[in-house]
Amino acid sequence: MENANRGYERLFGDDGLTVGATFPLTSARTTRPNVGRELALTERLEALGFDGLWARDVPTDWPKFDDTGQTFDPWTWLSRVAARTDDVALGTASVVLTLRHPLHVAKQAASLDHLSEGRLVLGVASGDRPPEYEAFGVAEDERGAAFRESVEVLRAAWRDAHPEVETRWGTLDGTLDVVPKPTAGDLPLLVTGNSRQSREWIAAHGDGWLFYHLPEDALRSYLDDWNERTAAPFVTTCTVDLAGDPEADPEHVNQGFRAGAAWFRDYFRELDAWGVDHVIVGVRGDDRERAYERVAERVLDRL
Template sequence: MDFGIATSVTDEGIRPHVLGAALEEKGFDSLYLPEHSHIPVSRETPYPAGELPRGALRNLDPFIALTAAATVTSNLRLGTAVALMIQRDLFYTAKEIASLDLLSDGRVIFGVGAGWNIEEMRNHGVDPRTRGALLTEQLQALKEIWTEDEAEFHGKHIDFDPVYAWPKPVRKPHPPIYVAGQGPAGLKRLAEHADGWLPHFVTPPEELRRVRSWLADQGREDVRISVFGAPADPDLLRRLADAGVDEVSLILPTLPEAETLERLDELAKTIEPLRA
């Protein structure tokens, strides 16, 4: 089982290039960063995991931060968990991800979700009622843009005639797409359009096994399971490994550089016996 780090890189904490270099030096496999364009001050939507973390208010753009990490690393996988694709322009996002994949020699993982903050997505002109259908078409269209010299797509929410769009990603056929979500619509999107699943660490091991079996029934034994945001609890990590999880990203609080490096040393010691 691989081990990564999930954290918010902000203006108040360690810089992404320092973090990326430290993660690779200490043997971590991946770095996952979240995305929020903004957080509305007046908000009715509750944060799903309790109190809204300060990092959600101040996180850097994930693709710029991951590019900084890419410049000082060679093997670290660079992921989003999750990017809010429904709030993004399709063509700029396709170019941004392909550019990062090119500059990192094919190390991008594009993790996406349909989003939880209704007020945030409404500020982007997104209808929350159709965000799942929009995301599905966006993922289909991204694949066309990344793999075709003259890409076109005609759907209900996304529609465009043939276009040129370069660069193309280094990773073939395209950077792996990981999706979050555990409801019927999210799992359908996973089976039909994704390369990996990003369940939260509170997902019971029996549910992880059930989804793995269900994916196999759909002919998708190749889907990776990457559990997101787990605490450094050895018992939990062993249960996840026993459930067949491919990767776990450990939650890292947003701290200044010195404190972050100390915390990474602690996390590295925790996972060392689990790598055997």
């Protein structure tokens, strides 16, 4: 990405794997995370050297899905986080573009970009909860096209003064402008999953690809294909559950592994060698602060 903002530079500006964490930091399944504890742990993770903090966009709570995200709206929440941090990148993982008007997204994102002094990186997605499309009046079978057109509007709103663009979302005929413009002239977009798009489209229109945790063979296949198409970064996720025995072999857990610190150090080195640029980690257990400290001390600091 040309003229990259501070957040993008923090995550991808140097060679080597960077590591972030995802909200909620204090508990994965709580209905409403404790704000004070979340913010305190946010500051602690920045001090421990984590490179990114990622907020999810879950507009509605669908009990069948059993996942409310971090509950709070990502724009509101990351504005609060921006005020409590200095250098860590702030990411969305991911804004559901099909359920939000792109002009609102353009203004909200550019505003947060300024409030965080250029640290915002936008993961964007087409959504994965079927009842939400009906609730928001969106045709589920048209979400792929709606996603593409939303990206078109975002780029025009950020890059152009008095933009001209016509999509299903409406018409901009040059009379209106969208302000503020991003601090770096544009904002980085990381397409999440496939978002109903071809890999050719993702490589051509995204500033990176954010994919969920994958088995090794699938991940390496995706990386080989991606790196043949573009030099843009690749981001993945991993649950890190450190075993008491530092030499313990891996066991699969939801979206990651339970293993000893030695195995995780080797695994993260392999991710780096395969071409992963950033990994978003989550931890397990009741004492999340101590879990993140152990990851930082026993894995990240020894890579």
